[in-house]
Amino acid sequence: MRTFLIVGLLLSLVGCANNPVTGRNDFVMMSENQEIAVGRQSDAEVKKQYQVYPSKALQDYVDSVGQKLAKNSHRPNLEYHFTVLDSPEINAFALPGGYVYITRGIMAYLNSEAELAAVLGHEIGHVTARHGVRQQSATQAANIGITIASIFIPQINTNVGHNLTNLLGGALLSGYGRDHELEADRLGADYLARSDYDPQAIVKIIGVLKNQELQDVELAKQEGRAPRRYHGVFATHPDNDTRLQQAVGEAAKQTVAQPFAGRDEFLTAINGLIFNDSVEQGVVRNNRFAQAELGIALQFPLDWQVHNLPDSLLAISPQGEANLQMKLGKPNGTPGNVARILAGSNGQVEEVTINGLSAALVYLPTATMGVFYVDQQAFLIQGTSKTAPAYIKYKTAMLEAIRSFHTLSAEERKQIKPLTVRVITAKSGDTIAKLAQRSPLGQSAESYLRLINALYPTGEPQAGQKVKIIE
Numbered sequence: 001m002r003t004f005l006i007v008g009l010l011l012s013l014v015g016c017a018n019n020p021v022t023g024r025n026d027f028v029m030m031s032e033n034q035e036i037a038v039g040r041q042s043d044a045e046v047k048k049q050y051q052v053y054p055s056k057a058l059q060d061y062v063d064s065v066g067q068k069l070a071k072n073s074h075r076p077n078l079e080y081h082f083t084v085l086d087s088p089e090i091n092a093f094a095l096p097g098g099y100v101y102i103t104r105g106i107m108a109y110l111n112s113e114a115e116l117a118a119v120l121g122h123e124i125g126h127v128t129a130r131h132g133v134r135q136q137s138a139t140q141a142a143n144i145g146i147t148i149a150s151i152f153i154p155q156i157n158t159n160v161g162h163n164l165t166n167l168l169g170g171a172l173l174s175g176y177g178r179d180h181e182l183e184a185d186r187l188g189a190d191y192l193a194r195s196d197y198d199p200q201a202i203v204k205i206i207g208v209l210k211n212q213e214l215q216d217v218e219l220a221k222q223e224g225r226a227p228r229r230y231h232g233v234f235a236t237h238p239d240n241d242t243r244l245q246q247a248v249g250e251a252a253k254q255t256v257a258q259p260f261a262g263r264d265e266f267l268t269a270i271n272g273l274i275f276n277d278s279v280e281q282g283v284v285r286n287n288r289f290a291q292a293e294l295g296i297a298l299q300f301p302l303d304w305q306v307h308n309l310p311d312s313l314l315a316i317s318p319q320g321e322a323n324l325q326m327k328l329g330k331p332n333g334t335p336g337n338v339a340r341i342l343a344g345s346n347g348q349v350e351e352v353t354i355n356g357l358s359a360a361l362v363y364l365p366t367a368t369m370g371v372f373y374v375d376q377q378a379f380l381i382q383g384t385s386k387t388a389p390a391y392i393k394y395k396t397a398m399l400e401a402i403r404s405f406h407t408l409s410a411e412e413r414k415q416i417k418p419l420t421v422r423v424i425t426a427k428s429g430d431t432i433a434k435l436a437q438r439s440p441l442g443q444s445a446e447s448y449l450r451l452i453n454a455l456y457p458t459g460e461p462q463a464g465q466k467v468k469i470i471e
């Protein structure tokens with residue numbers, strides 16, 4: 001009985017289908033209807049994991065650009081769905097059957113409608129060439145039947161990435177090979193040209209991603225950590241340099257007489273876009289972290305770099321000599337109890353009241369910690385340093401940060417607002433350094449402002465030019 005069922009399933013999945021791009025018959029396992037069904041099913045899961053960005057105006061705008069490209073693609077009759085996801089990740093991906101996603105995170109880094117079209121065009125290329133379907137083995141198709149055709153920049157070392165990996169199985173993001181990525185770039189260039197956008201926009205967005213990598217290398221150096229590079233399953237992705245070369249070649253083959261850039265249209269559409277973390281994830285402004293749901297806030301030293309990670313909050317000192325990390329746990333007895341366990345035999349414990357909260361401080365040879373209880377939640381803030389001299393240098397700053405931990409007043413809670421992208425017109429004398437002063441991005445404000453305005457690493461805005469700032 002079981003054997004019969006499996007054979008029956010495989011027969012229904014395996015078949016030859018006409019590839020819309022090449023016109024040849026591909027050995028694929030899904031009919032178009034099955035492909036659409038798989039896409040629709042996975043779409044619900046993606047939306048559950050990521051949340052849809054709550055702006056109808058922005059969704060409509062992105063959809064209108066996407067639909068224009070889709071009409072000029074190799075599968076114009078497929079029903080396409082374009083969705084902006086409420087995620088700070090810099091990413092875009094596609095599911096089989098015409099489901100295309102772009103994060104609000106990547107939107108902040110784009111500077112024209114043509115660049116948005118380049119991102120969407122690339123993803124439409126994955127759909128029309130049926131990359132998600134072509135990659136399936138019989139087993140995968142039988143089990144899950146899905147590969148997400150990502151990906152501009154693979155940042156799945158995030159919560160969402162892991163959740164999705166678990167959700168959709170190992171097939172997720174198991175790497176479109178470089179051939180598929182390059183094919184998607186080529187198809188994207190084609191759809192751009194047919195829709196009166198300059199295919200060079202693809203070159204521009206790959207440049208943005210490259211600059212992102214360069215900025216991270218620079219930040220990593222300052223923070224004494226390893227840069228976030230491609231690794232593991234992403235080894236098959238073409239690096240952005242190779243991709244840039246190829247894309248330049250592809251784009252040069254296509255010329256559009258009067259290309260539409262749509263810089264003003266795009267900047268108007270993203271004015272007010274949420275940047276970095278949402279209120280739910282906790283907002284970092286000028287190195288002050290505040291989280292409404294947990295009802296807490298604390299202030300990190302101003303010259304440190306703060307990272308709001310899925311499972312902890314991390315602040316790194318200049319040169320990475322010391323760091324502060326906040327984690328959540330379950331209360332166990334009093335804060336003093338937890339502190340004594342953490343202190344072990346060579347640490348000292350001090351039971352204190354900090355900002356009205358019963359707390360305990362732990363002093364170790366090169367580390368100091370604070371334990372707080374708020375409602376049913378324990379907060380551990382751990383300050384560690386690489387060396388004894390670094391501990392002497394940073395001990396006061398670390399203790400000050402720990403002692404700034406407090407519960408939010410009603411007024412503070414009301415004032416938690418996410419960082420937003422604001423489009424302004426540069427006045428004469430406006431420099432990135434000057435604009436960075438009024439931004440809440442902390443130490444790296446200048447390089448971030450340059451990145452989002454395509455002015456990295458040393459560009460300056462011209463008077464009268466529209467510029468994105470972060471408020």
Ligand SMILES: [Zn+2]
Pocket residue numbers: 122126149150151152176181184
């Ligand atoms: Zn891709």
